[in-house]
Amino acid sequence: MTYINELDTPCVIIDLNKLNNNIKDMQRFASKNKVTLRPMIKTHKMPQIANMQIKNGAKGITCAKISEAEVMAKAGIKDIFIAYEIVTEDKIKRLLNLSKKVKLSVAVDSKYGVDMLNKYFKKANNNIDVLIEINTGLNRCGLNNLDEIYSLAEHIMNSSNVYIKGIFTHAGNVYGAKDKNEVNDIGKYEGNFIVKIKEYLETKGIKVDTVSTGSTPTAKISGKIKGVNEIRPGNYVFYDAIQHSLGVIDIGSCSLSVLSTVISKPTEKRAVIDAGSKSLGLDKGAHGISKVKGYGIIKKFSDITIERLSEEHGILSLKNSKIKIGDKVEIVPNHACTVVNLFDYAYLTDGEKILDIFRIEARGMVK
Amino acid sequence: MTYINELDTPCVIIDLNKLNNNIKDMQRFASKNKVTLRPMIKTHKMPQIANMQIKNGAKGITCAKISEAEVMAKAGIKDIFIAYEIVTEDKIKRLLNLSKKVKLSVAVDSKYGVDMLNKYFKKANNNIDVLIEINTGLNRCGLNNLDEIYSLAEHIMNSSNVYIKGIFTHAGNVYGAKDKNEVNDIGKYEGNFIVKIKEYLETKGIKVDTVSTGSTPTAKISGKIKGVNEIRPGNYVFYDAIQHSLGVIDIGSCSLSVLSTVISKPTEKRAVIDAGSKSLGLDKGAHGISKVKGYGIIKKFSDITIERLSEEHGILSLKNSKIKIGDKVEIVPNHACTVVNLFDYAYLTDGEKILDIFRIEARGMVK
The missing domain is CATH 2.40.37.20 (D-serine dehydratase-like domain)
Incomplete structure (x- = not known):
């Protein structure tokens, strides 16, 4: 053949030159703007492409599900953020295993979730980094009320085995944008809102290392906003007719x-x-x-x-x-x-x- | 566990009692109405369920793709109709292989397709049974013009290694029905139209053994029409919210x-x-x-x-x-x-x- x-x-066929160009282009943006690129790999689901992203400068990867993270860890990826709320015993036990092999962090948006993580990581005499999910308009997971966010952050601070690494958001609502101007507005809102949360938490004495944004349409917009230090686009390796339509x-x-x-x-x-x-x-x-x-x-x-x-x-x-x-x-x-x-x-x-x-x-x- | x-x-979880009831119920209908049940297995894609259908009385199965048929043949199913137009060299060579292992038939709706089948089956000194696809309203594959259908049938008769086994249709347009009455009308049209084609072809001297209809919503309607002798529902093993909505x-x-x-x-x-x-x-x-x-x-x-x-x-x-x-x-x-x-x-x-x-x-x- x-x-x-x-x-x-x-x-499925993939044009290698175009794939390489897309990977390099997003990395150039990240490097130039001094933000970490942590691509979401749910798009490609292929360890080889994840490794191409790492070789080009991505610090680590983002996964949607723990089973994806397990595949990527097995392929040698060393730094993984699971941008998903893990709230059940079965999956937390798998998180525990995975945390012994890679630098791992995971999303939280509820005290219930924090307590579940704390219970099993404490029992195992281990600990886990978390990022609080912030809702910047997608209205899916994540919080947007300042008091609730602070209350959750405080709850994490009071949990013995769960550590706040930062905050993250995904402005997936951008896929409903009417035109390029609206894409731009959504990206700016995404970045500005999450930076506001970071500043608010820091006035309350909570250190926020990672401030992470970025869908493929908004990564190059929110990624330019001062205070944002990580972007997580995924689709950009391939792009598609929806990205074209936007x-x-x-x-x-x-x-x-x-x-x-x-x-x-x-x-x-x-x-x-x-x-x-x-x-x-x-x-x-x-x-x-x-x-x-x-x-x-x-x-x-x-x-x-x-x-x-x-x-x-x-x-x-x-x-x-x-x-x-x-x-x-x-x-x-x-x-x-x-x-x-x-x-x-x-x-x-x-x-x-x-x-x-x-x-x-x-x-x-x-x- | x-x-x-x-x-x-x-x-995915499947309630075995309900699955069994659904299989038996459709078989009872077929047996009572003296039509062959040849379920479409694209719904479940599981050899075990195909074997349950056969054990309960299904004569053979229907597949959407040749790769499905290969899986089912490997699992011991002996009589397979591929309700799909196979028109390329690669796939016809696989058909040839499969035809040595099971009783096989395949869909046609073009002279191009018939010629391709004839070319490779002749070369291999083998032959293949085909069913002409009839369009009863789905407007997907298949013909509905009497002259064109006769012309294709004649073309098959003149092809050395391709044999007419019958005609088939799938009234998938039923999924757009407004209510049960419309489901009923579509099922009746499906059965009556294909029987009309059979009769027309037979007046022209072309023998039509198999007259096959039946989506899950229409199987028990067109399956009652005199002249129809096979039904091919698939979804009925599970049913779903769409079937419920209809x-x-x-x-x-x-x-x-x-x-x-x-x-x-x-x-x-x-x-x-x-x-x-x-x-x-x-x-x-x-x-x-x-x-x-x-x-x-x-x-x-x-x-x-x-x-x-x-x-x-x-x-x-x-x-x-x-x-x-x-x-x-x-x-x-x-x-x-x-x-x-x-x-x-x-x-x-x-x-x-x-x-x-x-x-x-x-x-x-x-x-």
Whole structure:
């Protein structure tokens, strides 16, 4: 197997040059602005890409789930932040194990969570660094009330085996932005609000080392705000049609695509490809907000829309395209992070030639 | 590990009694109405469940992709229909291999596809049974013009190594039905239209053995129409919130759920669970048509809505529920078929106790 056009479909292909460029570009921003880059690896789930990020200067990584962190630790990553509330006995015991192997920190946003961590780390005569999650508009996890944040910080200070390392936020609400200006506003709010929290906590005598922000659209905005010292973008390694729709990048920066084959053309206006929701995902916006058109952008066929998906079929609406049964198409998916999680491996290419195959080791790691 | 409440989350649990009841109930219908039951296994992707269906009387199975069929053949299933157009050299060579191990048939809807099959099966001195896909309203693959269908049938008759076994359709458009009456109308149309095609082809001297219909909502409707002799429902083994929203079943018949844990409760009106789009899927209707409310039905908490999903978070909007961090919830997902494809294994239970673990062998088999 040497060339893309010989690959069986559907499959994931990644342009290595574009991937490298994306990694280097974000690292350049971080280095220039003297913020730590701690990329979220839920996007790629591949130890090889995490290691590329580290080699380029990332201090450590961020994971969404402990099972992802376990895969990355096994692959040699030494500094991991789990940006997720771990509140159950089973998982805290796994945290304990992991904390013996890597420099580990974890999210908290409740006294219940702090108490659970403290109970099991104390029992094991060990301790754990935590970052308080701050809500800057996503309205998911995290706190935004100053008194509540201080009260939680104080609670941590009074817990024998849990230590405050800092505060973090993720302005995922940016995926609902109308345009680039709104992206900018959200990024600024993200940075300014979390810095305000840091300053407030410090007036109360609580030291806050890490002040961490950054989705892919906001990383280069909040990352410039004085007081922010860490950014955690994830999607930037690949980018996708949603990032493009937000004006974050040109479509040419997207390094990941799904290769698919036309399997049916029942009418002149309709063709069907072998990639459906089990290959392209149903995302139309990262947090359920619809901005994109259809279910991905077909390269070289800008007049074709991926109108509908069933599980194994993508229904294309055609205008004048001369596409025919047996043709292969390359699709930039709407949301690269969820696509990667549907596949077991990805082909690394130089555009045409297959250079390597990366196993998606942390695929399905939702625990 | 013995009881559901000891399971780490998110995970998939299947109630074995309900699963058995669903399998037996559909088989009873098929036996009583003297139609072959050839269930679509893309729903469960588990050889054990396919074998349960066969043991209960299913004649063979239906697969969406050849990679699924390969998994099922390896597990001992002997009669497989791939309800998908196979049009490329790579995949036809795999078809050839598979055809040496099992009784195999495959979908066609184009002369191009027939020619490709004929080319490689002829070269290998082998032959293959095909079913022509008929479009009864889903407007995906398949033909609905009588002349075109006859022309394709004639083309098959003139192909040395490809044999017509019959015709099939899938009325997936039923997932856009407004109510039970419309489900009924769509099922009747599905059955009547395909029988009309059979009769037309037979007046032209083309013998049509198999006349196959049936989604889960329409199987018991089109399966009663004289002339239809096979049904291929898939989802019925589990059912889900979409089937419930169509009035196909009571929620109590749903055998599959996702177990999840509350990890955050930032306000009295909002809690967050550890299951997001990577565990529950984003489906709101099987072919993109929205009918359900939220992203699944939480058992025992009918006043809670799963309002939004990000990848690893489900955002719950609460009314008066006393749900708290650390609580576990059982969720009937909107679309069971896509949920199963996100997990590596499922726990079989008697409601409370874990009886067995089934590996989801065909998970990710999209090729």
